[in-house]
Amino acid sequence: MTTSQFETKTKELIDGLKKTCATYGLGNDGNEFKIITQAFLYKFMNDKFAHEMQQLDVLLRKAPHWEEKLATYSDDDVEMLHLQLLENTARLERHHLIRSLFGHQNDNDFAQRFDETLIDIAILNADIFSVQTDGGTKITLFDRLSLFIADPSKRNAFCRAIINQLVTFSFEPIFAEKYDFFATIFEYLISDYNKDGGGKYAEYYTPHAVARIMAAILVTEERDNIRCYDPSAGSGTLLMNLAHAVGEERCTIYSQDISQKSSSLLRLNLILNNLVASIPNVVQGNTILSPAHRAADRSLLKYDYVVANPPFKLDFSDFVEDLDVPENNERFFAGLPNVPKKKKDGMAIYPLFVQHIMHVLKENGRAAIVLPTGFLTAQGGADKKIRKKLVESKMVSGVVSMPSNIFATTGTNVSILFLDRANDGKVLLMDASNLGTKVKEGKNQKTVLSMKEEDRITETFNAREAVEDFTVAVTYEELKKKNYSFSAGQYFEVKIEYSEITAGEFAEKIEGYNQALTTLFQESTDVKSAILENMSRLKLNQA
Template sequence: MSEDQKKALETQLWNIANELRGKMDADEFRDYILGFIFYKYLSEKQHLYANKLLETETVKEYIKIKEEEILDVIKEESVLKLGYFLRPEELFTAMAEKGNADEEVEDNFILEDLQSVLNNIEQSTMGTESEEDFNKLFEDLDLNSTKLGRSPKARNELIAKVLGHLDQIDFKLDDADSDILGDAYEYLIGQFASGAGKKAGEFYTPQQVSKILAKIVTSGKNRLKSVYDPTCGSGSLLLRVAKEVKVDDFYGQELNRTTYNLARMNMILHDVHYRHFDLQQEDTLKEPQHLEERFEAVVANPPFSAKWAGKKNPLFENDERFSQYGKLAPSSKADFAFVQHMIYQLAENGTMACVLPHGVLFRGSAEGTIRKYLIEKLNYLDAVIGLPSNIFYGTGIPTCILVISKCRVNDDNILFIDASEGYEKDGNKNKLTEAHIERIIDTYRNRETIEKYSYVAGLEEVKENDYNLNIPRYVDTFEEEEPVDLDSVSLELKRIGMALNENDEKVVGFCKALGIATPF
């Protein structure tokens, strides 16, 4: 698919999404349109797989199958292969056609049928390996919400119209090399994030930042056994890593239930088999779900300076994730608690890259103690990268990336990169271009000092700075102003004074000619 065709598809989907919006907030209508697209994906995957199973049968088209014996066999195979099952009459096309039928000819009310289909998808997984991945996956699609229409008839018409539009789009799922739908899904998530205000940060990391994190943790590698995100949001950051190298298994944890559902949909829709991802919904710091696992790559964009129990929970004092550092992260700022958690889960050969507010670089007290231990005792900090301000949704603050590795090649220094001025304006936001991203990655991989951009600091120098990592301490971006020629300035002032005197004399002459008083 060409770039123009891709953009046309994205625009088409966005226009369909806006038909649903009405008076709904961005995050509300997001759940509906992404849920319906996901249903279409599941339906088309089922249709394609069932047709493949029927290749040697007399009836080769799944939608024509009526015999329960054949459907039972297809169901058994589908649950094993796909993780779920849809009957022929439950397919997306069948629902769309019924909803858009002429109401004078036949019943076109589909709300109850559609709700049953969504429930049946979940029911088909009960007692199987995929049960957890599909459990309550469609719970945010309230088909009876008055926000979709004041009456059942109005809601039915709107949903049928949206399904009808989506049914006309070919996502080319039979093309193994195409990820048209995955790319379109990511585009929509990004569009919703741009309109969701402060809520956007809960579920989406801008692709430009995700790309940097992904390229860092995959440097020097062709394949990853596992990648983990403890605050995975919509799962986009995990999936971005898979665009760089082959990833065997994905792990993540997300606190928000709606966002957790979105992440599971995102994984499945990007053709990640249910056996190869393990996403959990729980508070990562309080109830970590993968504590026995160690991951080859860790990426994250944790909530900036979030509150956590900290000292208020005595269990944390003896928690292996935090106890060795001497102090707990402050209750008002969980930034370092997330860092400590990720370090604990990082494999000995692993690399971690996470986005944090600049405060983690220089704040004192407990955070200063943790920072010193991380550098002096563990020597895990590999690089500090300063990003431009106003590139994240929901906040305009400047941020940084901490790169941490347990098997550092350059274990006698820390690389500092100041990329804060490398951006271009994009409406009311700033964004990193491909050139900006490439410069950051090349500088990281080459580990070089570049005037006014990067600096390789020895550990002794960091120690002399009392383990303060504030980037301007290491990367001097000061631009000297042009020297002022005072003689030229004096001459210019004299010229201006003479011109003013000439004008005053002219004004006096005009006033005398008019017989009026002069203004001075």
């Protein structure tokens, strides 16, 4: 079976699981995404375990039905194989396997057996596969899925329908392939569960073009033992692109996100992308109020690369006063916002994320942050203070102003701010707002960048090239003189086009302009007279 065929079969599996949920009244239910993603994760882990066990034992590999062969092994032999498994492979007991459950599907207590299997797997693998809250509570892999069915009499049938979907084919042959296959599948899997048109906290969906551009500009050299961080990680699009650019084996992922759903999706993304070792660093919690990742001395951990697409506006009035403590004075140097009396959901929270990121960058660290384009030129509040600090600290690398509607879910124009603590040279400002093609996505209009346009952005930026009406390379002193503006357009040279004409041609043009102006003045007089006449008639009629 080719990779393309596997992709088709996998999408059919996902569609089948969604159909099962709809059949049992869970279509568009708040818990549907848990059922779909957890059933898929169970399938993935089962097949990954099967693949790795057969790689370890030639007898299992050659057996027509490896599960039947494994059933003949002693407990000690199975345990010995478990000890040899790589860390990124979940440990499953023989009764946890999909084939084992499939053989019990007609049992009267099948739903209970199904749920207990998932819970057993979660407990057995809790140390490696659990994410945690900022309070230290572990969130394990699986829930009791049958309990989402309100009618107990239908739970056996529901779990039976799921297991019959999962047994249709195996992922095993695809594990020898590059994990890009699963990156594509992940997008399809979560397509219905990671949409938020309101741009609420940490659940923005970052287009792949933006994520690829950010990673390609940040990572320009090969380095080892890299810490990558996203303080508003969502489902992990930015982190996955960054990890691929750095090299999965060369980096460790750290993240925090207030959304439990997003943290669960990020865990799934890490599993599919061979980054299981980073799962314990996934924290569900409020980054601004309670940043979780700390060094041994309790100071905030520092990172080599930071990526973020933070929420722009959010009502955080409930905890803004809690931020006003001495330990935050350095982190939030630009101050805390006042709580408005009205429209609290319009509070700008992105400046707090920018300051947090500046605070946690290593001495040679780099960052890329998606921000509203208004940040580049705002002359008041925290935005101006942040830009001034970036210039004075010589830690801004550049800005890319993106096309409008690059995000289909928001009309806000966005730019990407690039930070580099080691940048003593010029700052590259790019206006890429005229690139891309407009397309319809549902009810919204979206701008799509071609791969050629993506390459143009990244290659021009990394070459630090000044291109007419596209990029400009400016010094820190020039930024100061322009009142710390980061907008490329304010630094482009004003072009005046000259053309040679004779005195007669000049006189002819002037005469044409005079005639046009005379006509306009006459039309204006006629309109004014008509208005006065109508007003007079109106007064007479009223009298």
